[in-house]
Amino acid sequence: MTKKKVDLLITNASELITLQGWSQKPALAVQMRDLGIIRKGSIAIHNGKIVATGKASEIERTFSGKESIDATGEVVMPGFVDPHTHLVFAGFREDEFEMRIKGLSYMEILQRGGGILKSVQETRKASEEQLVENCKKTLDIMLEHGTTTVEAKSGYGLTLKDEMKCLRVIQRLNKEHPVTVVPTFLGAHAIPAEYERNADEYVKLIIDEMIPAVADQKLAEFCDVFCEKEVFNKDQTKQILLHGKTHGLKPKLHADEMTAFKGAELAAEVEAVSAEHLLFASIAGLKAMAKKHVNAVLLPAAAFSLMLSRYANARKMIEIGIAVALGTDFNPSCWVENQQTIIALACRQMKMTPAEAITAVTINAAHAIKRAHEIGSLEPGKKADVIILNIPNHKFLGYRFGTNLVNKVIKEGKLVVDRE
């Protein structure tokens, strides 16, 4: 029998983590612990897509690779999907980090004109070109740490012109960088200084001008709102998200991050694709989310960086049957590019097992950005976004922390990172 020729074989992984079976619906409850592991597993890749996965002996009997990577003793798994980042901004906020150490809260810093509004000032000043360069540096680091798809929000422009600029940056990144970037419009990230006493006016601007323009130019897939006390209230959030929906922008929302604000309930009501943070979500709200299949995107690095004493109740969400995903929340006050760090935090601070956390940064993260049909698991027909980790089994993710365990990154069939 002649073997079928393919572009690339990755052979003999100690664990080939396929995560197969959850492409139609996310992994829920105990399913989150079922990684679809093939021991001594191989994967065949052709034209940037996965052709087959299976036992090494079987794959090597069927296929021959133009190129081949030996993964003996290593873990092979889908590239990380980061479903929540504020990728596009200018400047840094290291001074504010020190203020937080000394006890100032996020809202206090925001009210002093710091926080998001400082980044807004700098982002408005920055050219599209400068922003593209900043983002490429970040995406390089993300890719080096195994992230192959990232959701990216606007939200540091807060004018029609500047929000459009940030979304065009994302559009360009998609063409100019190997990482896939999924765009979200977050004009409702903060109330800009010029609308300080007139939030409703700003909401009107978002609805009347920004959303139509974004939709018209197809610059975003999702519309997100920072629904929070002293930011956007529930009515404003609902208006924006429902209006976004009518323009084809799927709803997401920052919900119950700092206070119990019934954001989870609202996420269910508007049938959001995902609700993010959820530290103060009520049980009733979580149950409503489960019923409406709203994904939870948990962001433990935000709680860690804001030095909150609370983390989202991941165990309760998993028990209730919510699809839990994990993201970095990369932003100027939570400067972390590495989903391995998020796994380490999720295991320790939210008591997720390594298997649950892995599901949350792959297939469930893909569901949270409506990409599960093409990424997030290693199954025939999906994009060959694959990472190879220098660890003998998946339980080392979380257990070992603080260093990069990813050795190689394959993006749509191409070896784009090789750290050996």
Added chain:
Amino acid sequence: MTKKKVDLLITNASELITLQGWSQKPALAVQMRDLGIIRKGSIAIHNGKIVATGKASEIERTFSGKESIDATGEVVMPGFVDPHTHLVFAGFREDEFEMRIKGLSYMEILQRGGGILKSVQETRKASEEQLVENCKKTLDIMLEHGTTTVEAKSGYGLTLKDEMKCLRVIQRLNKEHPVTVVPTFLGAHAIPAEYERNADEYVKLIIDEMIPAVADQKLAEFCDVFCEKEVFNKDQTKQILLHGKTHGLKPKLHADEMTAFKGAELAAEVEAVSAEHLLFASIAGLKAMAKKHVNAVLLPAAAFSLMLSRYANARKMIEIGIAVALGTDFNPSCWVENQQTIIALACRQMKMTPAEAITAVTINAAHAIKRAHEIGSLEPGKKADVIILNIPNHKFLGYRFGTNLVNKVIKEGKLVVDRE
């Protein structure tokens, strides 16, 4: 004027963090925030030693370098000193990590024959050669993340033969790897299974046989004890440390980690070089430590990995005037090699400022292992252990986390890591 020729110049750092002034006595209280920063600073290095530091213009007027590294826009500082690691062991404990996530305590796992005792079994089985290879891999990773000197404890042998084997491993590493390794004898790390009901007998073995043998062969500088409820009590600890002292081994102890055990008081009483962990130390104990100049070595990654709800009260210690140092506590249940991760944890979980944390991983860490005369700051005459970080100022350490910010490592004047 002819310029003086030196081996290496590192020029024009945006911040040259010298940490000068604390070589005789560690930095205390507000001194911990004084990093001795020279903006647009350069450093001249010759024969593996620091010759001069100063403003770039001044250094470049005085010296010419055979080699030169341009550090424009980057931070240059002393290599990290890691004053507390359990470097030498065989095997992994990733299964136990999952048990902890599911709620088992450290002591419960230990009592089930897991924990330290599992690593003891595997370390006894391992050859000296295997252990050297394991440790070299770890030291490679540490060096890549900026650590140029590391304290290393025995303590997974727990027989005369196996403790000596582990200490010989450390001795060999010092010759075969660029990282400087400072040896500590920790025969009193756990009560071995074979002495389960007869701890005093094991203490006698440590005192009568191990300490004299270790001292005789000059295999350690320090003697350490895990002083803790259900491990070594205060009397046993005191006996061991005082006996070690008579053999020239300087005392250190794991104190008040899991329970309030008056370990800090004991550290003061025996005039230990350092007391480690200190999560449950009493205020009276801390004041006694300050009076006797006992260094505190805080290990937030241990609390993080053991998922304790408490961290050491660093702020109180700094207020009282204790010299605070930070270490990784690298060991099979706390698998982290990276002192940058420790800074990130210290800032968030113990409210140390980035400057305080930097002092704690450099000059104060050097004091905690009696090496402040030769490392821990950038001052003429000291070893040229220097790191270059890809950040514009020191406040980015802690603020940015989860990735390696170190670009270059110079060990005793030689460029040993270059990640660009």
